[in-house]
Every structure is written in structure tokens, then in C-alpha cells.
Amino acid sequence: MKPTVMIVDDSIFMRKILHGILVEQGYLVIAEAASGIEAMKNLHTNHPDVILLDIILPDSNGLDLLVEMVAVYPKSKVVVCSSIGQPLIIQKTLDLGASAFIQKPFTPESIAEVLQKLRD
Amino acid sequence: MDMSPYRDLFVSESRTHIATFGELIVRLEDSPAESAVIDELFRHAHSLKGMAATMGYDQIVAIAHYMEDLLSRVRSDEFLLLPPLADLLLEGSDALARLVEGVEAGTDSGEDTSRLVERMASFDPAAEYQPHHPATFSGSGTEIPPESPLLDLHQFRQSDSFKSIRIKTETLDHLVNITGELITNRYRLKEAVRLSDAAESQESLRQLSALLHNLRDEVFKARMLPFAFIAERFPRLVRDLARKQGKEIHFQLFGKEIELDRGILEDIAEPIVHILRNAIDHGMEAADERVMAGKPGSGTITLTVRRDKDHVEISIDDDGRGMDPELLKQKGVEKGMLSPEQSAKMTPQEAYQLICQPGFSTAATVTDISGRGVGMDAVRETVQSLSGSLTIQSQRGSGSRFVMRLPITVSIIPALIVQSGPIEIAFPLNVVSRTVELEASEIIYESGRPAFILGDTALPIRSLRQAFNLLPAPGPESNPQSVIVCDVGSSPAFSVDRIVSQQEIFVRPLRTPLSHLKGVSGATITGDGRVLFVADAGALA
Numbered sequence: 001m002k003p004t005v006m007i008v009d010d011s012i013f014m015r016k017i018l019h020g021i022l023v024e025q026g027y028l029v030i031a032e033a034a035s036g037i038e039a040m041k042n043l044h045t046n047h048p049d050v051i052l053l054d055i056i057l058p059d060s061n062g063l064d065l066l067v068e069m070v071a072v073y074p075k076s077k078v079v080v081c082s083s084i085g086q087p088l089i090i091q092k093t094l095d096l097g098a099s100a101f102i103q104k105p106f107t108p109e110s111i112a113e114v115l116q117k118l119r120d
Numbered sequence: 121m122d123m124s125p126y127r128d129l130f131v132s133e134s135r136t137h138i139a140t141f142g143e144l145i146v147r148l149e150d151s152p153a154e155s156a157v158i159d160e161l162f163r164h165a166h167s168l169k170g171m172a173a174t175m176g177y178d179q180i181v182a183i184a185h186y187m188e189d190l191l192s193r194v195r196s197d198e199f200l201l202l203p204p205l206a207d208l209l210l211e212g213s214d215a216l217a218r219l220v221e222g223v224e225a226g227t228d229s230g231e232d233t234s235r236l237v238e239r240m241a242s243f244d245p246a247a248e249y250q251p252h253h254p255a256t257f258s259g260s261g262t263e264i265p266p267e268s269p270l271l272d273l274h275q276f277r278q279s280d281s282f283k284s285i286r287i288k289t290e291t292l293d294h295l296v297n298i299t300g301e302l303i304t305n306r307y308r309l310k311e312a313v314r315l316s317d318a319a320e321s322q323e324s325l326r327q328l329s330a331l332l333h334n335l336r337d338e339v340f341k342a343r344m345l346p347f348a349f350i351a352e353r354f355p356r357l358v359r360d361l362a363r364k365q366g367k368e369i370h371f372q373l374f375g376k377e378i379e380l381d382r383g384i385l386e387d388i389a390e391p392i393v394h395i396l397r398n399a400i401d402h403g404m405e406a407a408d409e410r411v412m413a414g415k416p417g418s419g420t421i422t423l424t425v426r427r428d429k430d431h432v433e434i435s436i437d438d439d440g441r442g443m444d445p446e447l448l449k450q451k452g453v454e455k456g457m458l459s460p461e462q463s464a465k466m467t468p469q470e471a472y473q474l475i476c477q478p479g480f481s482t483a484a485t486v487t488d489i490s491g492r493g494v495g496m497d498a499v500r501e502t503v504q505s506l507s508g509s510l511t512i513q514s515q516r517g518s519g520s521r522f523v524m525r526l527p528i529t530v531s532i533i534p535a536l537i538v539q540s541g542p543i544e545i546a547f548p549l550n551v552v553s554r555t556v557e558l559e560a561s562e563i564i565y566e567s568g569r570p571a572f573i574l575g576d577t578a579l580p581i582r583s584l585r586q587a588f589n590l591l592p593a594p595g596p597e598s599n600p601q602s603v604i605v606c607d608v609g610s611s612p613a614f615s616v617d618r619i620v621s622q623q624e625i626f627v628r629p630l631r632t633p634l635s636h637l638k639g640v641s642g643a644t645i646t647g648d649g650r651v652l653f654v655a656d657a658g659a660l661a
Binding site: 010011012013014016017020021056058083084104105106107108 | 121125129130133160163166167169170171173176
């Protein structure tokens with residue numbers, strides 16, 4: 001069975017690109033969300049294996065959202081995807097329960113590499 | 121990875137970010153304490169940077185990066201978002217808009233953005249900030265160049281933005297459903313005609329008309345766009361012009377969700393810019409002059425859009441110095457536009473309309489009063505060509521109000537078809553205020569010219585033939601004579617041979633060379649396939 005993914009990003013552009021990359025690499029994108037509220041709603045109905053989470057969202061603090069996701073559905077692995085690349089922030093997301101961090105701009109290869117590590 | 125499939129998405133999403141960014145900056149200048157707005161600005165710059173990095177557009181990345189950086193420093197209270205920084209950020213968003221345009225066109229704009237990036241990187245608020253001194257206003261004789269270079273920034277690229285529209289899926293669904301039903305109905309009609317079942321044909325025809333009516337309504341809906349579509353740029357325009365003039369102006373916009381036909385929106389943007397410009401340049405006093413007059417130093421311009429049945433009213437109010445009807449009349453007399461007697465009879469409302477007369481005022485003679493006239497004749501012409509009306513109210517010392525009343529759609533309008541000698545022509549019903557049948561005894565002659573009494577004035581009658589420079593009718597005038605009275609100009613009564621009918625017409629615009637014809641504004645095709653011109657009553661009167 002294909003691993004399932006939810007993409008959380010307020011940019012349709014980003015969601016479409018990620019969608020394209022993920023499908024190509026054999027993942028099933030079962031949900032897309034443009035906001036924190038939408039993401040939580042989707043998380044309650046679908047339980048994706050992986051959540052790709054942009055931490056800058058219009059309606060919520062991405063770090064709070066990360067904590068909530070990890071607390072409610074610990075089985076879903078949250079991969080934070082952001083262009084804020086300061087080591088302090090990256091470490092903080094990992095401390096808060098993120099399984100990995102993908103630095104934007106990403107390439108199909110960088111995504112493949114991170115997701116493969118998660119499956120191993 | 122081939123990114124080209126994502127280019128269009130990049131362009132449209134970037135545009136949204138850039139437009140919102142500009143609006144927010146202007147809003148923030150009005151109330152700098154809103155930290156939520158700073159967060160949002162930051163988010164737009166950040167998203168844009170991320171998207172551009174993914175696409176590999178380095179110039180965009182660099183500018184967005186420094187915009188993001190400056191905003192994060194505002195966010196951490198390193199400095200405030202004061203006008204010099206707002207200017208720099210707006211300059212940045214303008215540069216981004218141009219770069220995105222280049223991306224869309226598939227060409228490298230060749231723009232060198234390195235200096236802008238450098239200025240952003242080395243921005244020092246302490247060095248840049250100069251206390252804001254409003255320029256003193258010298259009253260009369262202040263020359264405003266007719267086309268200030270600033271205006272170029274705001275030239276509307278209508279041809280681009282109006283080419284495509286977003287349509288609600290729901291509206292398209294309705295169109296599909298109605299079309300489907302029309303097809304079904306056509307078969308039913310065909311079958312009924314084959315069997316020549318009169319009752320069934322009648323019923324089917326009735327249904328066909330009803331469906332066509334629905335289809336028309338839905339197609340109209342598909343053409344509707346919210347006023348916001350053109351209004352996004354106004355706050356920025358007001359801000360930039362006000363700052364250039366050293367005036368403090370607060371801009372309010374109400375009713376931007378109200379929808380109008382996209383054709384009307386396209387045409388009305390420029391007139392609104394004219395009125396806003398005039399209000400800022402001439403209507404609004406400088407801060408010190410306002411304070412002396414006991415008003416708040418900062419002026420207010422309010423743009424309100426209201427829906428009134430099948431019309432939309434766009435009003436622009438300013439709390440500036442207002443206009444003096446007596447001075448306007450005096451100037452009209454001086455310019456030979458009206459006689460002293462006419463001027464004496466004029467109401468203030470009529471006096472304000474003088475500023476819409478061509479040649480009433482030019483940029484070279486701008487004064488605090490007559491300066492209002494710049495381009496106003498063009499404004500009134502545009503409004504009338506859209507079958508709308510323009511009214512002006514003013515109160516000396518407390519401000520002016522310009523109200524444009526426009527139909528929501530223009531393509532299909534009720535019209536009065538009249539015939540005069542060889543011509544048959546359609547008058548839009550909304551300019552016809554009445555039709556009268558005059559017996560020969562009711563026609564009076566003033567200095568040899570026919571006229572009739574309407575209310576308490578003698579209204580001169582012009583024959584429509586004459587208005588179109590045709591030869592007079594060979595025989596005697598018909599009796600009674602049909603006259604249509606329009607709601608425009610100074611001699612609005614036209615005699616015609618006969619009133620043919622009243623019906624809904626679909627108005628098509630005229631293209632060159634026909635568009636140069638005086639007295640007609642469009643054409644329509646009648647049920648029996650003939651082409652009729654649509655009269656431009658304002659130009660005839």
C-alpha cells in the first residue's frame with residue numbers, strides 16, 4: 001500500500017509542486033490544506049502517514065500546530081518544510097516532535113531523501 | 121525538474137501576494153501599531169521568496185528576502201514602519217510586479233535591481249527619516265503639470281487584466297443546465313412543428329423564451345466582477361499623490377464587493393482616477409490651511425459604491441475646500457460659455473456642471489477653483505457613453521461630492537426605436553425622459569424656431585434629421601408631431617417622423633472608422649436582421 005501524505009501550505013503553487021513530486025515518488029496525497037484549521041479538520045478525518053507542514057500559515061502559528069498534531073495523532077510523522085533555515089528554528093521543530101526538516105527551496109531529490117529516511 | 125508547468129500558477133499567486141502587500145503597507149501607514157498587519161506583510165514577502173526560490177528566479181528572491189528582512193526588524197521593534205521605509209517597501213513591491221510580468225511574458229525584463237537590493241540591505245531609518253512637513257499651499261497660481269510622472273505608475277494596464285475573468289463554477293453550471301434544456305426544447309419544437317400541433321408549438325415557444333431569458337441573465341452574471349477588481353490600486357494612488365503634494369489624506373473605500381459588468385468597470389476606472397486626482401490636487405487643502413479653517417489637519421476622501429436596483433452609484437466625497445458656484449458662473453461668462461442672463465438663472469448644481477464643459481479649465485489656468493476642471497469633460501463623456509449620469513454637489517469650505525450613477529450592465533438595454541426620414545435609430549430608454557405628441561397648435565415659435573412648453577420652460581425642438589445633417593422633410597410636418605425629450609444637454613427635444621417601437625436591444629460597440637461618427641454610440645441588429653445605430657443623445661443635444 002502506498003504511504004499517504006497530507007500537504008499543509010497556504011500556497012497553491014507550493015502544494016501543486018509538492019503534489020507532483022510526491023505522486024512521482026509513489027506516495028498517495030490524500031489531503032491538502034491551506035490553513036491550520038483546514039489541516040486539523042483533515043487530520044481528524046484522514047490519518048496520513050506523513051504530514052508536510054509549512055510553519056508560516058495565515059491563521060496559526062505553525063509551531064503550535066506542530067505540537068497539536070503530534071499530540072493528537074502521534075502516528076502521523078510531521079515533516080516541517082520551510083525556508084526559515086536558522087539552525088535554532090530547525091532544532092526547535094525537532095524538539096517539538098517533528099520527524100524531519102526540509103529546507104525550502106527543495107528539490108525532488110531532497111524530498112525523496114528525507115522521506116526515504118523516515119520509511120527506513 | 122521541469123518547472124514550466126508551474127509558471128502560470130507562480131505568476132497568478134505572486135500577483136496576489138504583491139497586490140495584497142501594497143494594500144497592507146498603505147493600511148499600516150494609517151495605523152502603524154497593528155502588529156498583525158506586519159505579520160501578514162512578512163508572510164507575503166516570505167511566501168513570495170519561497171516560491172521564487174523554487175522556480176529559480178534569483179532577482180525576485182533577493183528583493184523579497186530584503187523586504188522580509190526589513191519587516192522582521194520592524195516586527196522585533198528595531199525600527200518603526202515610517203514613510204521612508206514604506207516608500208522603499210512599495211518600491212520593492214513595484215519592482216517585484218515588473219519582474220513577475222517579465223516571467224509571465226517569458227522575457228527577461230533586463231531590469232537592474234541590484235541598486236534597489238543594495239538600498240534595502242543598507243537601509244538606515246535614522247539617516248532616512250525626515251520629519252514630515254506638508255508643503256504650504258499658496259492658494260491660486262499653483263501650477264500642477266498636466267501629466268505628472270507619478271501618474272505613469274498608475275496607468276491601468278486594463279488590456280491585460282481584463283482579458284480573462286474568473287467565473288464562479290456555479291454560474292457556469294447554470295449556463296450548462298440552461299443550454300441543455302434549450303437543446304431539449306429545440307427538439308420538442310421541431311417535433312411539434314413536424315406534427316404541426318399548434319398548442320404544443322405555442323407551449324414550447326413559451327418555454328424557449330423563458331430559457332433564453334435565463335440564459336441571458338446567467339451570461340450577464342458571468343460578466344460581473346466586484347468593484348474591488350479596479351479598487352485595489354486606489355488606496356496606493358491616493359497615498360502617493362497625497363505624499364507628493366505634502367498633504368495628509370485618509371482614504372476610505374466602502375462597497376468594494378458590489379458587482380458590475382466588466383466592460384463598465386474597465387471604462388470607469390480612469391474617470392475615478394481623474395476625480396480622485398482632482399480631489400487631492402485641488403479639492404484638498406494643505407494641513408496648515410485646514411487647521412486655520414478649523415478642520416482636522418488630515419483630510420478624508422471616501423469612495424462609496426452602492427447598489428440601487430439595476431444601477432450602481434459610485435460617489436467620491438472629499439472634505440476639502442469645496443467649490444464656489446458664483447465664481448464658476450463668473451468664469452463661464454468670461455469664457456463666453458453662457459450669457460450673464462443664463463448665469464443669473466443657474467442653480468448651484470448647474471454651475472458645478474460647468475466644470476465638465478470642454479475648455480472650461482485647462483492645466484495652465486489651474487487655480488483653487490477652476491483646477492477642478494482638469495479632465496472632467498472626459499469624465500462626463502465616459503459616464504454618459506455608459507448610459508450613466510454624473511452629478512456634482514459641493515459646499516464651500518466643507519467639501520465636494522461627485523456621484524456617478526451607472527447601469528449594472530450595458531450590453532442589453534431597453535430602447536426606443538424611432539424613424540426620421542431615411543433613418544431608423546435606437547435611443548437608450550434611460551436617457552429618454554418622455555415622449556410627447558404635439559398638435560400643430562401646441563408648437564410655438566421663438567425667433568422663428570419651433571419650441572413647446574414643458575413645465576414652465578419653452579423647450580426648443582430640433583428635428584432629428586437636422587441633428588444628423590440630413591435634408592428637411594419634403595412634405596409638411598406630420599400632425600400631431602412626435603417629440604422625444606432626453607435627459608441630457610441643453611437642447612434635448614428631437615422631433616421624429618414616428619416612434620416605431622420599444623424593445624430590448626443588444627448593443628455592440630462600433631469600431632473605427634464607424635466609431636468616429638458623431639451622434640451614435642453603438643449599433644444593434646434587429647429581429648429581422650437589419651442594423652440600427654444607437655443614438656448618443658448627449659452628443660446630439
